[in-house]
Amino acid sequence: MSVRCARPIFRAQLSSRPANGLGAFIPQVRKLVFEFCNHWPSSANTRTFLSKHLEDLARENPHVEIVVRQRNNKEPIVRGFYLNDRDKVIPLNGFEVNGIQQKVQLLLDSSGAKIKPLKRRTIESTTESARGIWSGLHVEQPFKI
Amino acid sequence: MSHATKRLALTAKRLPTIPVSQLKAFPPKEAVAPKPSSSKTAPTPTFFDTEAWAALQSPNPAALNAFAHRIGLGKAFSSPVESVQQAVTHPSFLPLHAKHRPEEPVPATNGNLAALGNSLLGLFATEHVNATFPHLPTRVLKAAVSAYVGPTTCASIAQEMGVSPLLRWNRTPNTPTHPAVLHSDVLSSVPRALTALVYQHSSLHAARRFAQKFFLSRDVDLRSMIKFRDPKLALKITVEKFGRERPVSRLLKETGRLSISPVFVVGIYSGADQLGEGFGSSLRMAEYRAAEDALLRLYLTRQPPHLVQLPTSTFPDALGSVFDAHGPIPEYTPVEMTDTEVKFGSADRSGVHRAREIQEEED
Numbered sequence: 001m002s003v004r005c006a007r008p009i010f011r012a013q014l015s016s017r018p019a020n021g022l023g024a025f026i027p028q029v030r031k032l033v034f035e036f037c038n039h040w041p042s043s044a045n046t047r048t049f050l051s052k053h054l055e056d057l058a059r060e061n062p063h064v065e066i067v068v069r070q071r072n073n074k075e076p077i078v079r080g081f082y083l084n085d086r087d088k089v090i091p092l093n094g095f096e097v098n099g100i101q102q103k104v105q106l107l108l109d110s111s112g113a114k115i116k117p118l119k120r121r122t123i124e125s126t127t128e129s130a131r132g133i134w135s136g137l138h139v140e141q142p143f144k145i
Numbered sequence: 146m147s148h149a150t151k152r153l154a155l156t157a158k159r160l161p162t163i164p165v166s167q168l169k170a171f172p173p174k175e176a177v178a179p180k181p182s183s184s185k186t187a188p189t190p191t192f193f194d195t196e197a198w199a200a201l202q203s204p205n206p207a208a209l210n211a212f213a214h215r216i217g218l219g220k221a222f223s224s225p226v227e228s229v230q231q232a233v234t235h236p237s238f239l240p241l242h243a244k245h246r247p248e249e250p251v252p253a254t255n256g257n258l259a260a261l262g263n264s265l266l267g268l269f270a271t272e273h274v275n276a277t278f279p280h281l282p283t284r285v286l287k288a289a290v291s292a293y294v295g296p297t298t299c300a301s302i303a304q305e306m307g308v309s310p311l312l313r314w315n316r317t318p319n320t321p322t323h324p325a326v327l328h329s330d331v332l333s334s335v336p337r338a339l340t341a342l343v344y345q346h347s348s349l350h351a352a353r354r355f356a357q358k359f360f361l362s363r364d365v366d367l368r369s370m371i372k373f374r375d376p377k378l379a380l381k382i383t384v385e386k387f388g389r390e391r392p393v394s395r396l397l398k399e400t401g402r403l404s405i406s407p408v409f410v411v412g413i414y415s416g417a418d419q420l421g422e423g424f425g426s427s428l429r430m431a432e433y434r435a436a437e438d439a440l441l442r443l444y445l446t447r448q449p450p451h452l453v454q455l456p457t458s459t460f461p462d463a464l465g466s467v468f469d470a471h472g473p474i475p476e477y478t479p480v481e482m483t484d485t486e487v488k489f490g491s492a493d494r495s496g497v498h499r500a501r502e503i504q505e506e507e508d
Contacts, residue, residue, distance in 0.1 A: 009284075009288050009370055009372075011291060011295070012297060013297075014288055014291040014292040014295050014297065014298075014370075015292060015295065015297040015298045015301060016292050016293055016298050016301075016360075016363035016364055016365045017363060017364040017365075018301065018302075018305055018363060018364075019362055019363055019364055020305070022362045022363075023357060023358035023359060023361070023362030023363075024216070024217055024358040024359055024362075026215055026216065026305060026306060026307075027215055030208075030211060030212075030215070030307050031208070031211070062210070062211065062214040062219055063211055063214040063215040063219075064211055065205070065207045065208050065210075065211040066207075067164070067166075067207075083305065083306075083307040126364060127364075136400075137398040137400065137408065137410050137424075138398075138410075142398070142400075
């Protein structure tokens with residue numbers, strides 16, 4: 001390698017690519033906000049969930065900031081905020097308490113990414129193929145016309 | 146989206162999120178204009194800087210605690226909220242705080258922590274890269290260290306951890322005494338400060354594990370950092386250094402020589418050993434690639450991760466100064482010091498001659 005480089009390396013370009021989960025896993029959900037009405041019957045199950053199950057949920061998920069807000073004369077919702085600056089909203093009217101638990105768990109497990117329809121086989125990878133791209137010149141019997 | 150809307154969205158994303166439940170009164174007293182008095186004197190003009198007010202608010206303790214747990218440091222500190230609060234407060238915040246809240250105690254900032262953390266990260270990254278790639282050229286080693294723990298990476302890591310809404314800082318322009326303080330500078334100070342906090346509260350080994358988990362497990366493309374001016378000559382000199390036969394390139398396979406898209410596969414050999422292989426649409430291109438491949442196979446020789454021996458392992462895993470601590474020290478075999486890098490690639494060996502001339506002048 002020559003002292004006078006072929007092309008200089010610019011310091012601002014020097015960075016690494018993330019690999020969430022390889023070393024440490026950073027959970028993507030940062031905050032859950034529950035909004036409920038104090039007197040409407042559609043919020044009854046939500047109020048039960050908040051008074052009975054929310055504390056255990058908060059203890060099991062210390063990485064999530066949980067906020068409870070009273071919003072009268074509206075249907076109950078739960079809103080999840082994620083590290084990619086997106087949020088997901090799920091209305092909780094019509095669910096039983098275990099249904100609310102399932103919806104909250106859905107928000108806790110999500111990454112916040114937009115749901116993309118998988119209509120075609122897609123490959124998402126940061127690494128090259130493991131075995132390399134096939135080469136007709138590197139087989140035992142190369143094809144002869 | 147137009148440029149103006151995009152900039153507005155970016156700025157809004159960077160503003161701290163202040164939960165209204167945490168404030169004593171909203172809107173704050175200073176924001177409300179006083180009622181005009183009945184006397185006929187002119188009303189005093191009021192000015193309320195909304196951005197300065199927003200920047201002065203401290204983040205929610207629940208948010209800080211959640212952040213500490215998110216990065217796996219929930220149990221590492223005795224008071225996670227205070228430690229994280231210090232790690233996310235940049236020294237540029239102090240003048241703003243002093244101007245608007247002079248009666249409150251001065252908040253702890255991450256200036257010293259960031260400096261200590263920067264040194265620690267440099268140490269861990271350098272020993273990791275040197276132990277993993279013993280034959281890497283020096284400039285590439287330095288570039289790799291910058292890629293692993295440099296300012297761009299630190300800012301990305303802070304962004305991925307979700308530090309943006311928790312930051313306390315003040316944007317300052319370029320002055321004759323101080324460089325400008327930008328969002329990326331403030332972001333990059335946070336992971337460094339966190340590394341220093343782990344070192345102070347646990348041990349050097351704990352700080353090294355933190356660095357390995359967040360910084361050294363990331364993917365850095367070393368191949369793109371190794372650039373050649375004349376790989377054939379560099380390979381010739383390198384092979385001479387190792388005391389082997391001079392490299393000879395041989396055509397291994399070819400197809401379509403007289404067509405529009407020929408493919409030649411050339412191997413470069415030292416005696417009977419193949420050093421490298423390259424393909425190309427011309428013989429010269431294939432030979433160039435073969436020489437490049439041979440040098441890359443040498444420079445990127447990698448020690449398997451389970452066999453990597455790091456110099457900091459010789460320090461015992463205990464709290465406090467590494468030189469005073471006592472504890473078991475595992476066996477350590479150092480990395481071989483190698484001189485495989487060829488520092489000049491031109492035929493006149495100008496580097497060597499210049500050094501001799503300078504010495505003669507000094508004499």
